[in-house]
Amino acid sequence: MIRYIIKRLLYLIPVILCVSFLVFALMDLTPGSIVDSMIPSDATPEMKQAILEQYDMDKPMLYRYAKYMYHFVQGDLGKSDISGESILNMYLTRLPNTLLLAVTSLFIAALLAIPMGIRAARHAGTLTDTLTTVVTLIGMSMPAFWLGLILLFIFSFQLRWFPAGGNMGFVSYILPSVCNGLNMMAGTTRQTRSAMLEVLNADFLRTARAKGVPERRVIWKHALGNAMIPILTTLGGNLSTAMAGSVVIESVFAWPGVGRLTAEAIMSRDTKLACGAVIMTTILYVVMMLLIDLAYAFVDPRIKARYVRAKKVRRRAVS
Amino acid sequence: MFGKKKKMNTQDQVVLSEQHDSDYVLEVSDLVVHYELENETVEAVNGISLRLKKGETIGLVGETGAGKSSTALAILNMVPDPPGVIKQGTILVNGHDMLHLKREELEKVRGKDISIIFQDPMTSLNPVMTVGDQIAESVMLHEPVNKAEAMERAKEMLELVGIPGERAGEYPHQFSGGMKQRVVIAIALSCNPKCLLADEPTTALDVTIQAQVLDMMNDLKNRLGTSLVMITHDLGVIAAICDTVAVMYAGKIVEYGTLEDIFNHTMHPYTEGLFNSLPRINQKGSKLIPIPGLMPDPTKLPVGCAFEPRCKYATAACREKPVENRQVSDTHTVLCCAYEDPDFMLDRRRKVTDE
Amino acid sequence: MSKNTLVSKQYRRRSPFKDVFHRLTKNKGAVVGLCIIGALILLLLASFLIDYSAVTKTDLSNRFLPPSWQHLFGTDDMGRDVFLRVVYGTRYSLSIGFGATALAAIAGVCIGSVAGYYGGFVDDIIMRLTDILASIPAMLLGMVIVSILGGSVPNLIFAIGICSVQYYIRITRASILAIRGQEYVEAAKVIGMSDAKIIFTQILPNAFSPVIVTFTATIGIAILVAASLSFIGLGVSVPMPEWGALVSSGRNVLRTAPYLSTFPGLFIMLTVLAFNILGDGLRDALDPKLKR
Numbered sequence: 001m002i003r004y005i006i007k008r009l010l011y012l013i014p015v016i017l018c019v020s021f022l023v024f025a026l027m028d029l030t031p032g033s034i035v036d037s038m039i040p041s042d043a044t045p046e047m048k049q050a051i052l053e054q055y056d057m058d059k060p061m062l063y064r065y066a067k068y069m070y071h072f073v074q075g076d077l078g079k080s081d082i083s084g085e086s087i088l089n090m091y092l093t094r095l096p097n098t099l100l101l102a103v104t105s106l107f108i109a110a111l112l113a114i115p116m117g118i119r120a121a122r123h124a125g126t127l128t129d130t131l132t133t134v135v136t137l138i139g140m141s142m143p144a145f146w147l148g149l150i151l152l153f154i155f156s157f158q159l160r161w162f163p164a165g166g167n168m169g170f171v172s173y174i175l176p177s178v179c180n181g182l183n184m185m186a187g188t189t190r191q192t193r194s195a196m197l198e199v200l201n202a203d204f205l206r207t208a209r210a211k212g213v214p215e216r217r218v219i220w221k222h223a224l225g226n227a228m229i230p231i232l233t234t235l236g237g238n239l240s241t242a243m244a245g246s247v248v249i250e251s252v253f254a255w256p257g258v259g260r261l262t263a264e265a266i267m268s269r270d271t272k273l274a275c276g277a278v279i280m281t282t283i284l285y286v287v288m289m290l291l292i293d294l295a296y297a298f299v300d301p302r303i304k305a306r307y308v309r310a311k312k313v314r315r316r317a318v319s
Numbered sequence: 320m321f322g323k324k325k326k327m328n329t330q331d332q333v334v335l336s337e338q339h340d341s342d343y344v345l346e347v348s349d350l351v352v353h354y355e356l357e358n359e360t361v362e363a364v365n366g367i368s369l370r371l372k373k374g375e376t377i378g379l380v381g382e383t384g385a386g387k388s389s390t391a392l393a394i395l396n397m398v399p400d401p402p403g404v405i406k407q408g409t410i411l412v413n414g415h416d417m418l419h420l421k422r423e424e425l426e427k428v429r430g431k432d433i434s435i436i437f438q439d440p441m442t443s444l445n446p447v448m449t450v451g452d453q454i455a456e457s458v459m460l461h462e463p464v465n466k467a468e469a470m471e472r473a474k475e476m477l478e479l480v481g482i483p484g485e486r487a488g489e490y491p492h493q494f495s496g497g498m499k500q501r502v503v504i505a506i507a508l509s510c511n512p513k514c515l516l517a518d519e520p521t522t523a524l525d526v527t528i529q530a531q532v533l534d535m536m537n538d539l540k541n542r543l544g545t546s547l548v549m550i551t552h553d554l555g556v557i558a559a560i561c562d563t564v565a566v567m568y569a570g571k572i573v574e575y576g577t578l579e580d581i582f583n584h585t586m587h588p589y590t591e592g593l594f595n596s597l598p599r600i601n602q603k604g605s606k607l608i609p610i611p612g613l614m615p616d617p618t619k620l621p622v623g624c625a626f627e628p629r630c631k632y633a634t635a636a637c638r639e640k641p642v643e644n645r646q647v648s649d650t651h652t653v654l655c656c657a658y659e660d661p662d663f664m665l666d667r668r669r670k671v672t673d674e
Numbered sequence: 675m676s677k678n679t680l681v682s683k684q685y686r687r688r689s690p691f692k693d694v695f696h697r698l699t700k701n702k703g704a705v706v707g708l709c710i711i712g713a714l715i716l717l718l719l720a721s722f723l724i725d726y727s728a729v730t731k732t733d734l735s736n737r738f739l740p741p742s743w744q745h746l747f748g749t750d751d752m753g754r755d756v757f758l759r760v761v762y763g764t765r766y767s768l769s770i771g772f773g774a775t776a777l778a779a780i781a782g783v784c785i786g787s788v789a790g791y792y793g794g795f796v797d798d799i800i801m802r803l804t805d806i807l808a809s810i811p812a813m814l815l816g817m818v819i820v821s822i823l824g825g826s827v828p829n830l831i832f833a834i835g836i837c838s839v840q841y842y843i844r845i846t847r848a849s850i851l852a853i854r855g856q857e858y859v860e861a862a863k864v865i866g867m868s869d870a871k872i873i874f875t876q877i878l879p880n881a882f883s884p885v886i887v888t889f890t891a892t893i894g895i896a897i898l899v900a901a902s903l904s905f906i907g908l909g910v911s912v913p914m915p916e917w918g919a920l921v922s923s924g925r926n927v928l929r930t931a932p933y934l935s936t937f938p939g940l941f942i943m944l945t946v947l948a949f950n951i952l953g954d955g956l957r958d959a960l961d962p963k964l965k966r
Contacts, residue, residue: 018806026818133703137954141947143898145905146921146939149928157929203442210395210437211457211506212430215422225447240811247813248902252925262814263906266821274821278814286809300447301490 001297001304008290015286020072020279024065027275068275077276082268087276091258098250098257101176102242108181109188110235116185117192117231118219121200124193132189139186148179148252176253180246184238191234195227202226228299236292240285343411344514344546345371345394345433350408352389352398352570359618363389365570367408369548371514371563376540376547378557378578380593381567384614387550388438390567391516394548395429396420413513431461434507435516439523440500444491450477450502451487454509461510476505480535497528501535508539514546521556533559554597558582563650566590569615569625576651586653588630591665624656632657632665697959704955710948718764729754729762730913738931747937750923759915760938766916767945770830771897777835779889782842787873787881789843790850801847804840812837816899817908825909833903834896845888849881883960890953894946901942917942 052058056067071078077087120132155161155175162175199205200223208222209215247259254260258281265274297304352364364386371377379387392398393405396417410417413432420428437443445453454473458464464472474484480501482494491499500520507515517536521529537560540547549560557564557578564581566574566589574587585591592610599605612629615621624630627637634657642656657663698704733753741748747756789800807815819833853859854877862876901918903909910916917938924934 015806015809019809022806023810023818026822029822133954137703137947137950138943141894141898141943141950143901143905143918143921143939143942143946145902145918146935146942149921149925149935149939153928153932203437203439204445206397207437207443207503207506208445208456209397210429210435211509212426212428212460213456214426214460222445222448226445228447241813247817247906251906259813263817263908266817267907274818278810278818281814282810285811289809301449302446302492305490305492 005294008294012286012290016279016283017069019282019286020069021065023278023282024068024275025061027271027278028061028064072276072279077280078272080265080270080273082270082273087273090261090273091277091280094256094258094261097255098246098259099243100173101180101246101249101255101257102239104173104177105180105184105242106235106239108177109184109238112181113185113188114192114224114231117189118196118224120189120193121196122219124197129193132193136186136189139182140190142183143248144179144183144246145248145252147182148176148249151175151179152252172253172255176249176255179253180242180249183249184235184242188231188234188238192227192231195230196223199223199227225299229296229303232292232295232299236289236295240288240292243284243288342372343370344373344375344413345369345548346409346411347390347394348409350390350393350410351406352386352393353404353406354402355404356402361402361617362620363403363570363617364393365620367565367567367570367572369565369572371546371548373513373546374540374544375563376549376561377563377565378561379548379550379565379567380552380554380557382552382614384617385567386570386617387567388518389570391435391518391548391550394516395433395435396425397429427461430457430512431510432512433514433516434510434512435518436500436503436507436520438519440496440503441523443503444499446491449488449490450494450505454487454502454506457506457509472509473505476509477502479508479539480505497524497532500524500528500532504532504536504539508543508545511543512545514548515540516548516550518550519552520549521553522551536560554593566593569617569620571625571654572652573626573654574652576647580648580651584647584651585665586647586651586658587626587655588632588657588665589626592629624654632663694956694959698955701955701958703951704959707948707951707953707955710944711952714764714768714945714948717761718768721761721764724758724762726762729759729915738927740931741933748931748933750931750934751927756920756934756937759920760917760941763915763917763920763938764941766827766910766914767897767900767942770827770834770900770910771893771945771949773827773831774834774896774900775838775889775893777831778838778892779842779885781835782839783846783878783885785839786843786846787850787878790847791854791869791873791877793851797847800843804843807836808840812899813902816903817906820903820908825903825911827910830900830903830909834899837899838892838896841888841892842885845884846881849884850877853877853880887953887957887960890949890956894949894953897942897946897949 049058056064068078075088077091079085080087080090083090116132116136120129123129152175156163162171202223204226205218205222208218213222246257247263249255250257250260251263258277262274262277262281264270265277347367347369350364350367351362354361354363367386367390369377379390381387389398389403392403393408394410394412394417396405396410398405405418408418412428415424415428415432417425417428444450448456451470451473454476455466455469458469458472459466462469470487474487477487478484482498482501482505486494491502494502500523504520520536521532524532533556536547539545540560547560549556551557561578563577564575565572566581566587568589574581574585574590576584576586580586581590585594589610592608595608596610598607610629615625615628621627621638623638623640624633624642627633630637636659637656640656642654645653645655645658647653647658698708731754733749736745736749736753737751739745739749739753745755745757747760750756750759785800789797815837816833819836820829823829823832850873859872859876862872867876900909901916901921904911904916904918905922907919907922909918911919920938921935921942924931924936924938928935
């Protein structure tokens with residue numbers, strides 16, 4: 001198992017290198033970067049050359065990328081073209097806000113979605129089920145920013161229960177988390193429902209009932225335990241996306257997270273900041289995805305067995 | 320979720336509260352189970368009565384769709400509802416009226432007084448729990464023990480069914496089919512139930528494993544004094560393990576008697592058909608004689624004898640009126656109207672008498 | 675169980691396409707979805723009667739009028755009629771959603787078939803590249819690409835298409851791997867059919883249904899992503915009346931004129947909802963195993 005985890009972590013390195021190269025290259029191609037705007041229109045060719053050289057623009061892109069990554073691994077992401085602040089600092093001060101939002105909204109989503117999905121599956125075909133399906137379909141179809149604006153209008157402007165934006169302590173968390181949570185909930189409920197539907201007719205539930213296991217335990221331990229993988233996939237996907245910064249929700253609620261930082265950097269053409277932020281976020285994202293992948297092993301012993309025996313199986317496949 | 324609860328009448332309540340002093344561990348009378356679908360009703364079980372004494376083994380034999388499994392599920396009050404409905408009948412398990420118990424009471428009876436082994440061991444175990452936990456869960460539900468004691472007991476149970484106790488920490492996927500069935504049996508026997516239902520416990524297993532599992536069940540049954548309802552379509556299994564046999568056809572018991580009655584004094588044409596479709600090793604050149612035709616559509620059962628269309632002795636009388644149960648001896652009953660003619664005898668018996 | 679046997683009896687004589695269509699029309703949700711999509715297409719056709727200048731023309735004497743019969747959805751900060759703008763904007767969401775998904779589907783199916791059919795080294799390379807593409811959160815990738823290319827309809831189609839191509843690659847590859855070993859494919863090889871012909875005539879038709887289901891499901895997501903990009907100011911931008919941009923333009927006056935954001939958002943939701951319901955219906959219709 002540990003060997004497997006190490007192997008998976010090592011495998012992340014080429015992925016991160018490729019992704020960072022891709023992002024770096026894309027950003028490098030961006031027309032109208034700050035460097036261009038630093039060249040005055042009446043600059044002599046010599047001045048122009050000097051500025052280009054200062055930013056290595058005369059060298060091939062690969063050189064710039066290598067240099068960038070050399071500094072990157074040392075924790076030096078450079079300074080923002082606009083504010084001159086350290087990019088790593090900027091990112092790390094925003095990150096807790098995003099993580100907090102992601103985790104609270106995940107809790108809201110899971111606490112609502114799993115019971116709802118189970119209920120719908122157990123009463124498949126009834127009115128409860130149909131209502132759940134309709135509600136979740138609407139939830140999935142609602143643009144997050146629109147839901148956010150509606151929540152803002154009702155709870156901030158009309159009822160004045162919560163502040164309209166920014167980070168002003170506990171009350172500020174509520175609206176964005178609820179909005180993000182509701183958004184995640186829809187998909188998770190559907191996934192829970194369909195995963196439970198597949199399990200509910202399983203023979204081993206019959207065995208459990210036959211040995212006198214109380215119905216509640218049959219559902220919540222035996223059935224849910226076996227339906228957990230797809231639910232975990234959905235929740236995990238949502239969590240990684242939210243951790244990567246829900247750009248839209250952070251923008252609606254003026255939430256100082258990494259998503260908004262990235263969006264603002266991109267829009268203000270702060271290439272260096274945007275590049276650093278996107279790469280950092282991507283690293284966070286792939287690490288999260290890996291953790292979820294590993295979490296499967298703890299939910300399902302068969303998957304764990306596959307990891308442990310992965311080597312053996314592969315050898316057999318080759319021969 | 321389970322069988323529909325019917326209104327309790329006073330008489331039933333008396334039965335429930337009475338101290339259980341009958342000889343019978345399991346008493347089923349006049350059980351009717353239907354599956355009510357949107358536009359039709361499947362009449363799976365149509366008036367079955369069974370009685371089982373302590374330590375006794377009864378075999379329920381019949382082809383697929385005869386209502387054997389529905390009977391087993393109904394005994395536990397576990398007929399899936401919807402669409403299944405237990406229309407009428409009483410089921411007493413060790414004195415507990417299964418059809419009128421509250422859900423919590425029912426959960427206490429299941430696994431403790433009566434338990435069941437299902438057909439397919441591959442899917443009967445929870446894949447994400449260790450086998451030890453699955454056995455211990457049952458023990459903890461029914462007996463005042465803590466987790467460690469329950470686990471200890473689980474290991475003992477595994478040893479009892481011939482699996483080393485230290486494998487308790489393993490998951491079902493690490494066991495073979497025959498081993499899994501042993502685990503299922505260990506779960507079923509973990510609380511020392513008075514009565515065990517075995518729904519085709521060997522059908523999904525390899526032939527070589529079948530005999531092992533059967534021997535083991537026979538042995539355990541004798542050692543623990545459990546009564547057993549063996550559901551099977553295999554007459555060989557019946558001969559090996561049962562004291563009493565009930566032959567089922569289209570939701571009814573067509574012939575009921577001791578092993579001796581059924582095997583040596585066969586009365587019902589269907590039972591005869593079952594025997595004829597068995598290969599005989601010691602008679603060279605003998606052909607298998609299959610029963611022609613198929614079981615009638617359980618949504619459209621005939622008024623008369625359900626076996627009539629396939630029966631070589633059938634007369635017009637068989638078709639017209641419902642068949643009455645005929646008591647042949649103290650232990651032997653048959654559901655066939657051919658015996659209204661006192662001289663009627665099956666070919667098989669004629670042959671036996673000739674020889 | 676027995677329900678299913680009856681259903682199959684009932685449908686035995688229909689061709690697969692008719693069968694699916696029949697099951698689809700029996701699904702109430704799918705019919706509703708189809709109706710909404712039909713209405714949207716009518717709206718789209720009607721929107722071509724509207725002149726672009728009519729939706730961009732400012733009329734400062736009529737700013738922030740609440741909804742009335744004259745201006746169904748009210749007027750915005752420039753006095754433009756929001757209803758007209760929303761109707762006109764139908765084309766952006768529909769074309770981006772459809773275009774991006776079609777692009778992703780075509781590219782993804784081709785790449786996925788190659789990976790699945792040839793396996794080995796080719797498969798490894800393609801799948802590793804797909805992994806890399808999947809490692810960047812879709813919204814971020816979209817933002818980066820759009821910021822480079824600039825926010826226009828074709829660019830959004832391209833950006834969002836790239837974001838969703840991985841789903842099609844994975845799905846096609848998986849179904850092809852499942853089908854590749856089947857006897858009828860072996861048989862086609864034995865009679866000397868070319869690889870391309872085997873892929874197109876033997877394998878792809880059988881891998882069709884998961885792709886179709888994914889198609890309807892991802893159209894909704896594509897529309898949402900496009901609207902989100904426009905909302906944060908990176909997609910189709912003002913004065914063009916894209917729905918996401920319309921919602922965004924109303925957010926500053928949300929307190930006083932909430933209707934400016936409400937109606938365009940409602941249209942986004944309805945459109946996405948229609949595709950999602952249709953997707954659900956199609957999934958049920960294409961998968962006879964799912965009983966309902």
